Amino acid sequence: MNIGDHIVKLTQKKKLHFSLIDPDKQKPKVAGAIAKTITEAGSSAIMVGGSTIFSQKQVDDTIKAIKDKSSLPVILFPSGAKFLSKYADAVFFMSLLNSRNVDYIIREHVKGAQFVKQSRLEPIPMGYVIVEPGMTAGKIGDADLIKKDDIDTAIGYALAAQYLGMKLFYLEAGSGAHYPVSDEIITSVKENTDIPLIVGGGIRTADAAREKAQAGADIIITGTALEKEKNLKKTLTDIINAIEE
Numbered sequence: 001m002n003i004g005d006h007i008v009k010l011t012q013k014k015k016l017h018f019s020l021i022d023p024d025k026q027k028p029k030v031a032g033a034i035a036k037t038i039t040e041a042g043s044s045a046i047m048v049g050g051s052t053i054f055s056q057k058q059v060d061d062t063i064k065a066i067k068d069k070s071s072l073p074v075i076l077f078p079s080g081a082k083f084l085s086k087y088a089d090a091v092f093f094m095s096l097l098n099s100r101n102v103d104y105i106i107r108e109h110v111k112g113a114q115f116v117k118q119s120r121l122e123p124i125p126m127g128y129v130i131v132e133p134g135m136t137a138g139k140i141g142d143a144d145l146i147k148k149d150d151i152d153t154a155i156g157y158a159l160a161a162q163y164l165g166m167k168l169f170y171l172e173a174g175s176g177a178h179y180p181v182s183d184e185i186i187t188s189v190k191e192n193t194d195i196p197l198i199v200g201g202g203i204r205t206a207d208a209a210r211e212k213a214q215a216g217a218d219i220i221i222t223g224t225a226l227e228k229e230k231n232l233k234k235t236l237t238d239i240i241n242a243i244e245e
């Protein structure tokens with residue numbers, strides 16, 4: 001079974017945690033060590049991406065180091081066509097649905113599509129929207145941010161993603177957000193749609209992860225928590241256990 005279908009099937013049984021590694025935040029060797037810890041802690045996949053990546057080599061080297069230390073699926077979380085890597089297993093073929101810039105909705109995808117085909121990367125179609133505060137992703141993606149209490153707009157985007165045939169829907173508050181997507185938006189989107197709901201941005205503790213999973217998130221993403229945490233294994237294990245409660 002391919003990775004996308006496997007993820008969808010797994011979410012029907014339990015809540016999942018994915019770890020996000022930004023190649024711009026540490027050297028490849030350190031990314032490899034983090035990947036080892038992520039794997040031991042029980043995360044289900046490693047996403048690789050970020051808004052400030054400057055070269056494809058940076059992505060390639062980071063993924064090679066991760067692959068050396070972890071058997072988890074590596075899924076690209078790309079900010080553009082230039083930063084794809086043939087060393088990953090799959091790519092979130094994601095449209096930033098609330099961008100004002102057509103590049104992030106479809107044009108980057110046109111540029112990267114042949115690379116995906118030639119590299120045999122598995123494309124996983126995903127609708128991606130950015131909610132306040134949005135952070136760097138919101139600025140670089142020129143997002144028409146969903147207001148933090150605008151439930152109807154969030155449901156509209158989620159249903160549109162589902163009706164366009166996307167396999168997953170991702171509600172993003174932005175990496176390092178000082179508050180995550182609200183429980184009200186998460187619950188309403190979950191109740192009104194049938195595709196797995198991913199939530200990320202500003203989730204750094206077990207309590208926050210539990211709250212968002214209980215509100216209705218099927219998959220919780222943490223990125224910043226991996227970069228700053230001294231006792232990473234314990235923090236991640238606590239987060240993953242809290243999600244699965």
Ligand code: 1GP
Pocket residue numbers: 020137172173174175176177199200201202203204221222223224225
């Ligand atoms: C960013 O949602 C992810 O795309 C992760 O956010 O870095 O705040 O965990 P954090």
